[in-house]
Amino acid sequence: AQSVTQLDSQVPVFEEAPVELRCNYSSSVSVYLFWYVQYPNQGLQLLLKYLSGSTLVKGINGFEAEFNKSQTSFHLRKPSVHISDTAEYFCAVSDQGFKTIFGAGTRLFVKA
Amino acid sequence: EPEVTQTPSHQVTQMGQEVILRCVPISNHLYFYWYRQILGQKVEFLVSFYNNEISEKSEIFDDQFSVERPDGSNFTLKIRSTKLEDSAMYFCASTTTGEPEQYFGPGTRLTVT
Numbered sequence: 001a002q003s004v005t006q007l008d009s010q011v012p013v014f015e016e017a018p019v020e021l022r023c024n025y026s027s028s029v030s031v032y033l034f035w036y037v038q039y040p041n042q043g044l045q046l047l048l049k050y051l052s053g054s055t056l057v058k059g060i061n062g063f064e065a066e067f068n069k070s071q072t073s074f075h076l077r078k079p080s081v082h083i084s085d086t087a088e089y090f091c092a093v094s095d096q097g098f099k100t101i102f103g104a105g106t107r108l109f110v111k112a
Numbered sequence: 113e114p115e116v117t118q119t120p121s122h123q124v125t126q127m128g129q130e131v132i133l134r135c136v137p138i139s140n141h142l143y144f145y146w147y148r149q150i151l152g153q154k155v156e157f158l159v160s161f162y163n164n165e166i167s168e169k170s171e172i173f174d175d176q177f178s179v180e181r182p183d184g185s186n187f188t189l190k191i192r193s194t195k196l197e198d199s200a201m202y203f204c205a206s207t208t209t210g211e212p213e214q215y216f217g218p219g220t221r222l223t224v225t
Binding site for chain 1: 143145147153154155156157160167168203205212213214216217218219
């Protein structure tokens, strides 16, 4: 069975500092990996996805993630965060699209 | 760009009442899903639907829940007798054959009082 572990429930960081949100997954089959962002009282917005090919994936809003098969990780990074990046971030895994399994989420709090 | 739509955006109902949440998936998509997110918690898979039948469901999706594709465009989630603990955001999603990325709708916030 697939599962996703987000290692940090909350990450406070100062504006313009770099940030890494950690995600590990487990799956017995080939996986597809996603990061979603959710702003308060809003829906899910896809940040980026790994389907195949290059292990470094670039997404919207300056975010990127690296797929590491040997470590079963898909950590999300941004070199310089803004106040507007304050939100909940969900890592997710899918196999052939039959369902998506989400992690518990990491709340990124950017301080001025 | 085509998108998944959901109605209503917010539904308030009394405990024990039936509710139907509606979704219009992207028109050429063939796989449909419902997820829920209880306030402050993670998004949980409820059910997947393909070729007019349920392909997979979670343990959350008990006999109180049902899904239907009543016509060529809508996909509905029915809760027969709502409970307080059904209060959550419900997301619909769809995808097409061979496409692992699901496209999510904006959600319906269900409040059971």
